[in-house]
Amino acid sequence: xxxxxxxxxxxxxxxxxxLCNLEHDMNSDILRQCLQDISHHNETVTERLLEKFNTxxxxxxxxxxxxxxxxxxxxxxxxxxxxxxxxxxIVDDLGANMYNYCRYEFNRPFSNVCTYAFKGLKCLKQAxxxxxVTYSHLVTCVKEKATSMSQLLEYYHFPAGxxxxxxxxxxxxxxxxxxxxxxxxxxxxxxxxxxxxDESANISICRISDEKRRTMNVCSWMYDEYNCxxxxxxxxxxxxxxxxxxxxxxxxxxxxxxx
Numbered sequence: 020x021x022x023x024x025x026x027x028x029x030x031x032x033x034x035x036x037x038l039c040n041l042e043h044d045m046n047s048d049i050l051r052q053c054l055q056d057i058s059h060h061n062e063t064v065t066e067r068l069l070e071k072f073n074t075x076x077x078x079x080x081x082x083x084x085x086x087x088x089x090x091x092x093x094x095x096x097x098x099x100x101x102x103x104x105x106x107x108x109i110v111d112d113l114g115a116n117m118y119n120y121c122r123y124e125f126n127r128p129f130s131n132v133c134t135y136a137f138k139g140l141k142c143l144k145q146a147x148x149x150x151x152v153t154y155s156h157l158v159t160c161v162k163e164k165a166t167s168m169s170q171l172l173e174y175y176h177f178p179a180g181x182x183x184x185x186x187x188x189x190x191x192x193x194x195x196x197x198x199x200x201x202x203x204x205x206x207x208x209x210x211x212x213x214x215x216x217d218e219s220a221n222i223s224i225c226r227i228s229d230e231k232r233r234t235m236n237v238c239s240w241m242y243d244e245y246n247c248x249x250x251x252x253x254x255x256x257x258x259x260x261x262x263x264x265x266x267x268x269x270x271x272x273x274x275x276x277x278x
Contacts, residue, residue, distance in 0.1 A: 053089035081137040088136035097139070102132050104139055113143070116154075120146035120213035123252075127218075142214060149210045153194065156211075160189035177246055185238035187245050197241075201232075208248065215252040225251060 050072070051065075058064035068083050081087055091097035095108045104125040110118045118125075121142035129135035161171070166183050173182040181187060191197060194211045198204055203226060209215070215222065225247035227240045235243075 049090060049093040053086055053093060054083075056089060057083060057086060078141070081133065085133040085136075087140040088133050091136050091140050097136055102135075109143075116150055117143060117146045120150055122213075123216045124214045145210075146213065149213075153211045156193040157190050159193065160186055163189060177249060179246075181238065181242040187242045188238040191241055191245070201237075212248070212252070217252075220251065222248065222251065 050069075054065045054068045054072070058068055068086075071082055072086075074082075088097060088099065091104075092099045094112070096105050096112070097103075098105055106118060106122075106125065109125075121139060124139050124142040127135065127138070164183055164186055166186065170183050195204060195207050196211065205222070225244050227235070227244055232240045
């Protein structure tokens, strides 16, 4: 298994070609078909379910039984018979960075297949909202640091020390990963990087002690904490076309500078 930096992969991968955007599919055949199937083609019930779906983005649990499984299956993302996500289809439709954001959610053990499908689809919705923000923060920092493509490539295999001084510090500040006392704001780490591999993992082991922090430059210990987080939770399989994406971003930046 090879390990790659998800943060810097996100910085260099184009945003998903097609996002979930379930709300914008309100009148689509897929939503209508799923709601009709669940309501047994009772139009009154279907309309009531449609009203309930309006609050989908705020659901903390599935309020329309097995609705997410139906939608994901109709999109070709979920195999109902085999009870598993069609990962390649998700990558093809939404992009590798959307899949990477949710990949651990897709591999969770489960006892209820409808709940499993709901959590996966909910994660894709969160990815739709958060991946582009993470990307924007990091691209801004890359520009502020006048970073070259060759410098970014040095992050390909988790270097022990940060190659671009204070790049992660810049990102951490924009993403609000720390509070005013430099304590982790864990919910913001999860927003930036997606669900962790092991939900029961003690992620606090990645926080460097205050005593050791005092002996280090703030940019150094922040990067070390991030590097630990990545190694603990976000080791990818290298399926992303990393270098080609970097070149595309680099070319785009060159055009911006020339204009």
